[in-house]
Amino acid sequence: MPNFPATHTLASHASAKHPVIPVILCGGAGTRLWPLSRKNFPKPFLRVGNASLIAQTVERAAAVMAAYGNAANSGQTGQNLLLVSNESYQFLLQDECAPVLGKALPNAVLHQILEPNGRNTAPAIALAALWSQTLQQGLDPVLLVLPADHLISPIDQFIQTAQLAIQAALGGSLACFGINPTAPETGFGYIQKGEALPNLPGAFSVQRFVEKPSQAVALEYLVSGQYVWNGGMFALKASDVLKGLLEHAPDVHQAATQVWGNVKGAQGQAQGQVCTFDAAEFNTLPDISIDYALMERSSNVAVVPAAFQWSDIGSWAALAEQNTADSDGNTVQAEGRGELINIDSKGTHVQMAQRTVATLGLTDILIVDTPDALLVADKSRHQDVKKVVEVLKAKGSPLVDFHPTVHRPWGTYTVLEDSNGYKIKRIEVKPRASLSLQMHHHRSEHWIVVSGTAEVTNGENVFLVRKNESTYIPAGNKHRLINPGKTLLVMIEVQSGDYLEEDDIVRFDDKYGRA
Amino acid sequence: MPNFPATHTLASHASAKHPVIPVILCGGAGTRLWPLSRKNFPKPFLRVGNASLIAQTVERAAAVMAAYGNAANSGQTGQNLLLVSNESYQFLLQDECAPVLGKALPNAVLHQILEPNGRNTAPAIALAALWSQTLQQGLDPVLLVLPADHLISPIDQFIQTAQLAIQAALGGSLACFGINPTAPETGFGYIQKGEALPNLPGAFSVQRFVEKPSQAVALEYLVSGQYVWNGGMFALKASDVLKGLLEHAPDVHQAATQVWGNVKGAQGQAQGQVCTFDAAEFNTLPDISIDYALMERSSNVAVVPAAFQWSDIGSWAALAEQNTADSDGNTVQAEGRGELINIDSKGTHVQMAQRTVATLGLTDILIVDTPDALLVADKSRHQDVKKVVEVLKAKGSPLVDFHPTVHRPWGTYTVLEDSNGYKIKRIEVKPRASLSLQMHHHRSEHWIVVSGTAEVTNGENVFLVRKNESTYIPAGNKHRLINPGKTLLVMIEVQSGDYLEEDDIVRFDDKYGRA
Numbered sequence A, B: 001m002p003n004f005p006a007t008h009t010l011a012s013h014a015s016a017k018h019p020v021i022p023v024i025l026c027g028g029a030g031t032r033l034w035p036l037s038r039k040n041f042p043k044p045f046l047r048v049g050n051a052s053l054i055a056q057t058v059e060r061a062a063a064v065m066a067a068y069g070n071a072a073n074s075g076q077t078g079q080n081l082l083l084v085s086n087e088s089y090q091f092l093l094q095d096e097c098a099p100v101l102g103k104a105l106p107n108a109v110l111h112q113i114l115e116p117n118g119r120n121t122a123p124a125i126a127l128a129a130l131w132s133q134t135l136q137q138g139l140d141p142v143l144l145v146l147p148a149d150h151l152i153s154p155i156d157q158f159i160q161t162a163q164l165a166i167q168a169a170l171g172g173s174l175a176c177f178g179i180n181p182t183a184p185e186t187g188f189g190y191i192q193k194g195e196a197l198p199n200l201p202g203a204f205s206v207q208r209f210v211e212k213p214s215q216a217v218a219l220e221y222l223v224s225g226q227y228v229w230n231g232g233m234f235a236l237k238a239s240d241v242l243k244g245l246l247e248h249a250p251d252v253h254q255a256a257t258q259v260w261g262n263v264k265g266a267q268g269q270a271q272g273q274v275c276t277f278d279a280a281e282f283n284t285l286p287d288i289s290i291d292y293a294l295m296e297r298s299s300n301v302a303v304v305p306a307a308f309q310w311s312d313i314g315s316w317a318a319l320a321e322q323n324t325a326d327s328d329g330n331t332v333q334a335e336g337r338g339e340l341i342n343i344d345s346k347g348t349h350v351q352m353a354q355r356t357v358a359t360l361g362l363t364d365i366l367i368v369d370t371p372d373a374l375l376v377a378d379k380s381r382h383q384d385v386k387k388v389v390e391v392l393k394a395k396g397s398p399l400v401d402f403h404p405t406v407h408r409p410w411g412t413y414t415v416l417e418d419s420n421g422y423k424i425k426r427i428e429v430k431p432r433a434s435l436s437l438q439m440h441h442h443r444s445e446h447w448i449v450v451s452g453t454a455e456v457t458n459g460e461n462v463f464l465v466r467k468n469e470s471t472y473i474p475a476g477n478k479h480r481l482i483n484p485g486k487t488l489l490v491m492i493e494v495q496s497g498d499y500l501e502e503d504d505i506v507r508f509d510d511k512y513g514r515a
Helices: A007-016 A055-065 A070-072 A086-104 A122-135 A155-170 A215-224 A238-248 A249-262 A314-322 A379-393 B009-014 B051-064 B068-072 B087-103 B121-134 B153-168 B214-224 B238-246 B250-263 B316-321 B378-392
Strands: A018-025 A078-085 A109-115 A143-145 A152-153 A174-179 A190-196 A204-210 A227-237 A301-306 A309-311 A331-334 A340-343 A350-352 A356-360 A365-369 A373-378 A403-406 A411-419 A422-429 A436-439 A443-451 A452-456 A461-465 A472-473 A481-484 A489-497 A506-509 B021-025 B080-086 B109-115 B141-149 B151-153 B174-179 B188-195 B204-211 B225-239 B301-306 B309-311 B331-334 B340-343 B349-352 B357-359 B365-369 B373-378 B405-408 B409-419 B422-429 B437-439 B443-451 B453-459 B459-463 B470-473 B481-482 B488-496 B504-510
Touching: A007 A481, A018 A055, A018 A086, A018 A122, A055 A078, A055 A086, A055 A143, A055 A152, A055 A155, A078 A086, A078 B250, A086 A109, A086 A403, A086 A472, A109 A122, A122 A143, A122 A227, A122 A249, A143 A152, A143 A238, A143 B378, A152 A155, A152 B141, A155 A227, A155 A301, A174 A190, A174 A238, A190 A215, A190 A301, A190 B504, A204 A506, A215 A227, A215 A350, A227 A238, A238 A249, A309 B141, A314 A331, A314 A350, A314 A365, A340 B378, A350 A356, A350 B504, A356 A365, A356 B459, A365 B373, A373 A379, A373 B365, A379 B340, A422 A452, A422 A481, A422 B437, A422 B488, A436 B087, A443 A452, A443 B443, A443 B481, A452 A472, A461 A472, A472 B459, A472 B470, A489 B422, A489 B443, A489 B488, B021 B051, B021 B087, B021 B121, B021 B443, B051 B087, B051 B141, B051 B151, B051 B153, B068 B080, B068 B453, B080 B087, B080 B121, B087 B109, B109 B121, B121 B225, B121 B238, B121 B250, B141 B153, B151 B153, B153 B174, B153 B301, B174 B188, B174 B238, B188 B214, B188 B301, B188 B309, B214 B225, B225 B238, B225 B301, B238 B378, B316 B331, B316 B365, B349 B357, B357 B365, B365 B378, B373 B378, B409 B488, B443 B453, B459 B470
Parallel strands: A018 A078, A018 A143, A078 A109, A174 A301, A331 A350, A340 A356, A350 A365, A356 B373, A373 B357, B021 B080, B021 B141, B080 B109, B174 B301, B331 B349, B340 B357, B349 B365
Antiparallel strands: A143 A227, A152 A309, A174 A227, A190 A204, A190 A227, A204 A301, A365 A373, A403 A411, A411 A422, A422 A489, A436 A481, A436 A506, A443 A472, A443 A489, A452 A461, A452 A481, B141 B225, B151 B309, B174 B225, B188 B204, B188 B225, B204 B301, B365 B373, B405 B409, B409 B422, B422 B488, B437 B481, B437 B504, B443 B470, B443 B488, B453 B459, B453 B481
């Protein structure tokens, strides 16, 4: 039997030899919440309530770390948080997570493991374990593994559940968070609870894992009270992860060790590490989940039933539920300045953007309005939104991958108009950020600053362009745009030329390594 | 009994003493086809099929005139077409109608009677009659009165019906077009046919007019075969209109004569007259329909049942019907480059704009997508779209009156982005057109030409700005924009300032009389 530390000694115990490191897994895809989510702006980045799902996840993780705050701050290990994600999200992740973490824990450091492509959760967690032991030599961190796209409340209950799971992990368990089922869902994995763990009230051994069951079986599980959903959240000592994989999934252990041996960027700590990998070598990692590779095959698994409200926002129906309904069951989530006029509709959900939306006499209809795509669906068909995306994918539509607003390391650009012979963009450059030194063969650019100040390199000249001033970059001129100031730079760019695609760019120098 | 000319002598007969003048009544409002129609872009301007409803009306009218073409061209009276509309549509009317008329009948002249505000059809037709007699001294034109917003096909059948109606008018009848009812509509007036007119097969005397009947009565009428809908189309000798009004509605006759006496712009013919009126005096005209003031009170009324297909496009349902349905009863009308992805929907109508629209599992849903407003409605509620407009009106929403694209005498402007401290417009200036010499107190303007060439007055300087060139107009500078060329000038304007409303304009000189 594992030996669990008593609750009151947890903080010092955890921080001394076993610092808690949140590991946030930020997956891709966004087919079920299209058109709000796109491949380049997937579910974790969607705002639900006041913040994106991933920002809320960071906030929760920071709250758990804060529970060990004094000990960690006084110790030598510092506070660290790791994001594991696709490399294409690097700057979006940084933008979305760093301010939240910094606000909650000013001394905490944000690290990233960037995957060239997704290889499922077992390799991701294996690499996180290897990373944590490299970062904190001689220690054995507890990894608090959290998916980036779950909605959880209230936060106090989350902290409580996480504390229990961490205690279980400290005692040698592979601890899973169990979600109390609220419906006979067939889309989740189930965990059958075993005996209550001695010395750790609220935690249980695991009788068995069950993959997505049939409707009838799911109903049976729900009624029995013996089952919880597998929420994909875990507390795991790094050593236990690696030991377990060595025993139960040696191919994962071996490939991860090999891949980790050739990691780039795993040095330093103060500024946060950004770990990258060779894509071909990364593909040698087996595509397998941590549940299948480790949890289901291990005997030292524990489950901590969670007391919090939980949703994986798996469809528009789940997102609609997060909003307070009016007396006719209508919900609305407003992102822009659009206004909703409803006459005699019931049970609708409207996701607003910049436009006015009028609903008239509708029943159980879902409307998702975005600047370049509109979805209108019967609410009962919320699981089939992915079929729309499949059709678009087959047509090669850019709507699968991109929003009109595209995130770049230096800020964003938004295509306002794409017409014959010209294109208009709004370009927003973060303070102190810089676009690459670049050149276009086919287009000239007119730049008009409408907010902030720009430092412009245009051919041989470097000069400032202030609000309500403009400049002109002829095709063939080397140029660069920098925001030297402390406020956002907003610029309107009018491109003129016969070929206006993004790939007409020659980068000479780039502070983000894209040259 | 009136004395009808034989059909084969109609052409010369009509053109000699009684030239046919189409009088197209272009009404306002657009509440039932919102958000595609707005107060400043009402139903007649909506494209149905390949052209706007009013352009199609002009085309039909021209086809009737062409039936008398040789006679008219060789005679002294010329060919004339009159538009009666609100003065706010002057330039939009010109843009929409002149090319169609010019293409069909190169020698025909387009005239406008511009009302300061709508006073219903009796005053409009009275003024048209007075205008026609002023224009063609000593002659007695046949006015072919046509609403601008009806959809009719095929055109041959229309010409045939119009010929019959004109013959009836030449014989002294006030001739109404009767529409064969296809449903027990309660929204139309009905005409009960009387005896067949001797010598004019296909025309009938009128037993009685019936205002909008109840559903039961409408069904009775439909079954009886004795009733036709009052289509609001007439053939009337100008003298008969005035004589009839003098007898049956002397107040209309007197007020119209008075108002006409003070008309402005009723001189010349070659370039087309644009008749305008004093608003206060115009308001003395009784607000009464021609049906009520004249038709229902006269004994010399004839009805010519029409053989053509007809729709007044009175709602989205009527507009949807104009499109060929797929095997699931879905219709779509595409205006922009938007694409429709439909999965398992039935009976929908989608009005597309620039965006991709996905419909999933819908039944009998209407979707109208426009750049700044979206309507989603149960199809059965098509008559209640006006309720949405009422709500918007009560809120003072600009969506009732304006599209993002606004028509001006010189062309159009489209607001692409309206943000804090700046506004972006696409400005399209017609060849040889000119904006007013103007000045803004609160905003500076950056102009970038993306197509065509601009002649710019900026303070004391006048210069050309070519494609891919720009200029800057500081706040307080007198400036003017002219398209001196033969192709459309397209310019992107970025306004910068703290106050960016349209009313910050001082006009010094304007070729359209707006200074």
